[in-house]
Amino acid sequence: MEDFDELYFTYSDRIYSYILLMIGDREIAEDLTQETFVKVYRSRDQFDGKSQFSTWLISVARNCTIDYLRKQRPVYLWPFEKLLKVSAPFSVETKVTQNESVQELYKQIGNLKQSYKEVIILRKIQELSIKETSEVLGWSEGKVKMMTLRAMEKLRVEMKGEVEVNGSIR
Amino acid sequence: MGPLDDRLKELRVLERDDDAKMRSFHQAKAKLYEPETKKDTSFGKLLGVPIALLSAVFIGFLLSYQWFGDNLGGPAIDEERTEPFVTSSIDHIYIGFGDSVDEFGLHDVNNPELDYVMIDDPEFLERFENDLNAPRTVVKRDFIPMLEVELVLENGEEVPLFFSISRESGVVETHVYQFDNGMMFQYKGDMVTELREFLMAEVDEKEEKSVTETIYYSLEAALQEFPYDIVTPGESPLGLLVDRVTIYAHGKDAFALHILYKETSNGDDKLIFGANISDENHSALPYDGQDLLDRNGRQFSFHNFGETADLNWEDNNFKYMLASVLAEGVDVGLEELLHLTDEMYGISIDNNHEEEQFKDSPLEKYAVFTEYDLGSYNDRIAEASAFYMGDDENYVLGFGHQAHAVIRYLLYEVDEETNEVRVIRRIVDSYQDQTEEFVEAEDWDGLIDFLLEYGQELDQLYFKYSGDVAEEEIELDGTIHNLYPVEVGENIHYFKEGKGLWMKVYNDEMTIVRDGGEHKEAIRITD
Numbered sequence: 001m002e003d004f005d006e007l008y009f010t011y012s013d014r015i016y017s018y019i020l021l022m023i024g025d026r027e028i029a030e031d032l033t034q035e036t037f038v039k040v041y042r043s044r045d046q047f048d049g050k051s052q053f054s055t056w057l058i059s060v061a062r063n064c065t066i067d068y069l070r071k072q073r074p075v076y077l078w079p080f081e082k083l084l085k086v087s088a089p090f091s092v093e094t095k096v097t098q099n100e101s102v103q104e105l106y107k108q109i110g111n112l113k114q115s116y117k118e119v120i121i122l123r124k125i126q127e128l129s130i131k132e133t134s135e136v137l138g139w140s141e142g143k144v145k146m147m148t149l150r151a152m153e154k155l156r157v158e159m160k161g162e163v164e165v166n167g168s169i170r
Numbered sequence: 171m172g173p174l175d176d177r178l179k180e181l182r183v184l185e186r187d188d189d190a191k192m193r194s195f196h197q198a199k200a201k202l203y204e205p206e207t208k209k210d211t212s213f214g215k216l217l218g219v220p221i222a223l224l225s226a227v228f229i230g231f232l233l234s235y236q237w238f239g240d241n242l243g244g245p246a247i248d249e250e251r252t253e254p255f256v257t258s259s260i261d262h263i264y265i266g267f268g269d270s271v272d273e274f275g276l277h278d279v280n281n282p283e284l285d286y287v288m289i290d291d292p293e294f295l296e297r298f299e300n301d302l303n304a305p306r307t308v309v310k311r312d313f314i315p316m317l318e319v320e321l322v323l324e325n326g327e328e329v330p331l332f333f334s335i336s337r338e339s340g341v342v343e344t345h346v347y348q349f350d351n352g353m354m355f356q357y358k359g360d361m362v363t364e365l366r367e368f369l370m371a372e373v374d375e376k377e378e379k380s381v382t383e384t385i386y387y388s389l390e391a392a393l394q395e396f397p398y399d400i401v402t403p404g405e406s407p408l409g410l411l412v413d414r415v416t417i418y419a420h421g422k423d424a425f426a427l428h429i430l431y432k433e434t435s436n437g438d439d440k441l442i443f444g445a446n447i448s449d450e451n452h453s454a455l456p457y458d459g460q461d462l463l464d465r466n467g468r469q470f471s472f473h474n475f476g477e478t479a480d481l482n483w484e485d486n487n488f489k490y491m492l493a494s495v496l497a498e499g500v501d502v503g504l505e506e507l508l509h510l511t512d513e514m515y516g517i518s519i520d521n522n523h524e525e526e527q528f529k530d531s532p533l534e535k536y537a538v539f540t541e542y543d544l545g546s547y548n549d550r551i552a553e554a555s556a557f558y559m560g561d562d563e564n565y566v567l568g569f570g571h572q573a574h575a576v577i578r579y580l581l582y583e584v585d586e587e588t589n590e591v592r593v594i595r596r597i598v599d600s601y602q603d604q605t606e607e608f609v610e611a612e613d614w615d616g617l618i619d620f621l622l623e624y625g626q627e628l629d630q631l632y633f634k635y636s637g638d639v640a641e642e643e644i645e646l647d648g649t650i651h652n653l654y655p656v657e658v659g660e661n662i663h664y665f666k667e668g669k670g671l672w673m674k675v676y677n678d679e680m681t682i683v684r685d686g687g688e689h690k691e692a693i694r695i696t697d
Contacts, residue, residue: 004202008195016191017184030190034198041202102180109181115610124178139612145556146569146609149577156174 004041011054012037014126015061021121022065024110032068036061055132058122062136108158116151123148200347251355254303258325262290263298265319265365294368298361302346306355319365335362465508472504481507532589532635536654539566539582540670545692549573551676552692555580558614565618566591572598579605581621582632589635595625631658633665646673646693669694 015036020029040060047056109117122133123144133148134141265288289295321329332347344361462471470483481504533539539559545552555570555578568580581595597605601624608617633656641652644664653664653672660679666672676690 004199005195008198012191012195013183013186016186016194017182020184021181026187026190030194034194034201037198038201099180102177105174105177106181120178124175125181127179127182142556142558142569142614143609143612149569149571150606150609152174153571153577159174 004037007041008037011057014054015057018058018061018121018126019065021106021109021125022062022117023068028068032061032064035064039064051135052132055128055135058126058128059136062118105155105159108155111158112151112154115147116154119144119147120151120155124152250305250307252305255306255355256299256302256321256323256329258323258327260295260299261322261324262288263295263319263321264288289365289368291368298365301357301359301361304357306346306357308355333362333365335360466512468511470508470511472507481511483511531586533584533586533591533633535667536633536635536665537668537670538591538633538665542671543695544671544674546695549692551674551681551690553578553674557582558617560615560618562615562618565622567614567618567621568593577602579617579621579625581618581625589633590631591633593628593630593632595621596628597621597625631656633663641667644673666694 012033016029016033019032019036020026023029023032036057040057043060047053109120112120118137119133122128122136123130128136130141130144130148133139133144137144139147319331319333321331323329329348334345334347336343336345341358342360344357344359346355346357346361348355462469464470468483470481472481539557541554541556543554550573552574553570553572555568558567558569560567564584566582566584568578568582570578570580572578576599578599579595579597580593583592583594585591601620604620604624605617608614608620635654635656639655641654642664644651644653651666651672653666656663656665660677661681662675662677663671664673664675672694674692676692681690
């Protein structure tokens, strides 16, 4: 059980942050972090070593998050792909950092559509490689590259709008 | 990389409440002690809606029950048990839990078996047995795990337990969780502290608790013990310095050499390698997930577990392990470990193995369709492109940005007869919805067709090879590069063998007038 402790204290902050960015609710993020580590530990024999362990962890965390989102939706018969197009009930009021400009960035990410949000979180925040991101999302590497660029462009536009509204450069 | 990228990185680890983190940890650990429930994946689906309805009613009932129960005095209590919990006398007890064992100095990372401390004092066991068989209450509530205890009974039965204590309103209780059956008992009193106090006394009496003796050698002396020159400080292929060498002596004939390396590039005191040599089996046992490979006549097994990776091999009845042990933020993989072993065996690393592999066409030699990123973030001539091959070999799709401001699709036409590549279509910052549909569907051929039909027509040289043109030696940032020049009007595209487009030099009037200066260069920013 000691290896569970090491696993948790090594990775849980990162996984929690990933889930919080996806969900936008601290309490739910804690619950899903907990669920992720229980699942990871119970299925640790299934890790085949072909990918980075942290990538596998994020995949499990993502599955937990998607499962949670699915349960929040009243329409049970929606296909999985359709679910991914729906944004999480993101609470932009959740304060995640003391840095105001980064907090603003967090809010804008929350406003992006789900596929943009996911690719930015994985590629730019979690700094997964294109290959790792493609494994987690089940996309081709080409799609990851293109969606990253598009998502970043959209985020820049949103951030620029924010600057113009507030009249200051953040 | 732009400022937005830098700010995004700050979101990687967000602020987190320590109490919530620890609560999450304890609850996760408690869940691991609960029996795993199997999901019905077939019949259950058919019954999904009725079960959901029944569940809703049942949950409503539970919530009501808990609400009134809470207001009528504490958590719901199932029953009080008086029958013996331990039906056979306890022969001995194992106690183990990393943190608590550490407190008594019994934790030994080199011998996991020592994580469990045995108690076989008959007097203590009898009293403990009586405590366990005392009246107890079955409860369900959150608890803080403190100690793992395994009872070994005289009848041979092994009973793994998990002990925790709670203090509420001045009342101390011990909660005992049983692995597998998911049931938790609650006893009056504090058995955890009692067990710990007993352990403390044991430690005081038994000085020789550890079987492993640690001897510190000087670097020179340690390296003399090692059959090979493992590394000369400062000359490691990874730029590592030996920081400290420890030899663990295991009895008379066995030892393990542990060499700690420092990463020199950033000056951190980060330990990133450990190397062990031992004639014991534990350091080289193959286990699941290992890849086996041959190199220079030796067989290595490689295992990658998350941020760590290790390489194991056997030589002259010694078993060796080389491992990256703390690699957060440092990507130390198989190749780096193999390079270190090469150096240990005095095998020079062949850096020229990539030569002679581009014997085919110039397009392959200069890797013309390799993804590139030119120019810095604020540079107006910065650009990047990734390439996608369609089914039609005459066309290649390029996708990227221009000055980090607009998204750009380019269609390249390839003529392998003349070794020439030309840009024939372009879409810049338009048709966004249509192009995104192709991207979503990963339909590159569809996107190529779309560009052919709707893209802006142009005819611009991108690459052309001629045997009459030689590579040029160009110094960039203090390094000499051999680059192949392709004149594109007044501008020049420079390609590097095996790497693709390396630099663009703009001599055209429009760029010079716009940006000032004699000419502008956009240089590759990633290898």
